[in-house]
Amino acid sequence: xxxxxxTPRNRITKTGKRIMLECSQTKGHDRxxxxxQDPGLGLRLIYYSFDVKDINKGxxxxxxxxxxxxxxxxxxxxxxxIPNQTALYFCATSDTGxxxxxxxxxxxxxxxxxx
Amino acid sequence: xQSVTQLGSHVSVSEGALVLLxxxxxxxxxxxxxxxxxxxxxxxxxxxxxxxxxxxxxGINGFEAEFKKSETxxxxxxxxxxxxxxxxxxxxxxxxxxTYKYIFGTGTRLKVLA
Numbered sequence: 001x002x003x004x005x006x007t008p009r010n011r012i013t014k015t016g017k018r019i020m021l022e023c024s025q026t027k028g029h030d031r032x033x034x035x036x037q038d039p040g041l042g043l044r045l046i047y048y049s050f051d052v053k054d055i056n057k058g059x060x061x062x063x064x065x066x067x068x069x070x071x072x073x074x075x076x077x078x079x080x081x082i083p084n085q086t087a088l089y090f091c092a093t094s095d096t097g098x099x100x101x102x103x104x105x106x107x108x109x110x111x112x113x114x115x
Numbered sequence: 116x117q118s119v120t121q122l123g124s125h126v127s128v129s130e131g132a133l134v135l136l137x138x139x140x141x142x143x144x145x146x147x148x149x150x151x152x153x154x155x156x157x158x159x160x161x162x163x164x165x166x167x168x169x170x171x172x173x174g175i176n177g178f179e180a181e182f183k184k185s186e187t188x189x190x191x192x193x194x195x196x197x198x199x200x201x202x203x204x205x206x207x208x209x210x211x212x213x214t215y216k217y218i219f220g221t222g223t224r225l226k227v228l229a
Contacts, residue, residue: 004158031215040124042205042221043159050215058216090158094215101147101166101209104217106158 003027006091006107013081013114021076021110023091030096032074033104034058034066037088046089049074050096081114088112117142119206121220129228134178134193136223138206141187147209148189149217150180154202162204165189176200201227 004025013019023032030051035043035058045058047066055066063085067075078085088111092104122137140146147166151159163174170182176199180191189206206220 033217035219040221042121043219045216045218048216092159092217094217101164102215103149103161103164104159104207106151106160108158 002108004091004093004105004107006089006110008110009108010111011113013112015082015114017081019078019081019112021089021091021112023074023076023107025072025074025091025093025105027093027095027105028071029093029105030071031094032068033092033094034064034074034076035090035092036060036085037090037109043090046076078112078114081112083114086112086114117146117208117210117218119148119208119218119220121204121206121223123223124221125224125226127226127228128196130198131195134191134196134200134225136191136204136206136225138180138189138191138220139187140189140206140208142208142210144210148180148182149207149209150174150178150189150191151205151207151219152202153205153222159205162191196225196227198227198229201225 033048034046049068065077091107094104095102118141120139149164150162163172165182173179203224
């Protein structure tokens with residue numbers, strides 16, 4: 001089984017609908033992240049969390065919200081989806097306590113299409 | 116604020132030729148630098164990371180990168196390209212001052228020609 005699991009892997013939704021993307025991890029890491037990937041723009045940080053009670057906005061948080069239900073679970077919600085939120089979304093985790101040189105581990109991604 | 120710049124959104128090389136993917140960073144604190152690879156329909160996988168222990172870093176699949184502080188660069192190289200190296204490559208920087216966010220470059224898609 002994958003260490004970082006994202007569900008669903010693919011989703012098509014209509015404009016205005018609420019949608020939730022889920023992420024769970026078995027690595028025991030405290031830090032979790034949500035990124036979106038767009039062609040030519042790389043990965044941009046949406047939200048990040050360093051523990052259950054610590055949620056922080058990234059560079060492109062408008063239109064998104066998150067919930068850290070447990071150490072292992074971090075969900076991303078689009079309250080009212082719009083077409084320019086069509087993208088590939090990645091969840092990632094990293095370990096605490098090893099300094100800035102600890103790498104991030106990524107899920108397989110969720111491809112979201114808003115029509 | 117930290118940032119990374121990847122020069123060249125697309126790079127093509129012949130099989131067996133040298134691979135050179137460029138990354139320059141901007142950081143007000145000593146950076147931690149990473150190279151990730153993304154194969155089609157997959158997540159990102161770590162190739163290598165710079166942690167200040169050595170300026171020349173060796174990674175998986177024959178890749179290596181050299182940290183040059185004077186040039187603020189962390190270019191990725193591989194002496195001989197293989198068809199299986201075709202993928203998208205991302206350079207990233209992590210803030211070692213405590214925020215531990217990963218800032219990614221815009222990516223370079225590598226094409227290997229037979």
